[in-house]
Amino acid sequence: MRLICTACPSIIERxxxxxxxxxxxxxxxxxxxxxxxxxTIYRELDGNDP
Structure with a gap:
């Protein structure tokens, strides 16, 4: 069974x-x-910038 990461933003949040x-x-x-x-936002933006 795979656990959902509650610390990670959802698709809607992204x-x-x-x-x-x-x-x-x-x-x-x-x-x-x-x-x-x-x-959390800094990490998302840093990881998703081209």
């Missing part, structure tokens, strides 16, 4: 993160809007 980031929102503003810790 979509919102991408939209907010493309709108020029800061990582801290995105974190506040999604109810996540800023470090």
């Amino acid at each position: 979509s919102k993160l991408e939209i907010l980031h493309s709108q020029g929102k800061s990582s801290r503003a995105i974190a506040q809007e999604l109810g996540r810790h800023p470090s």
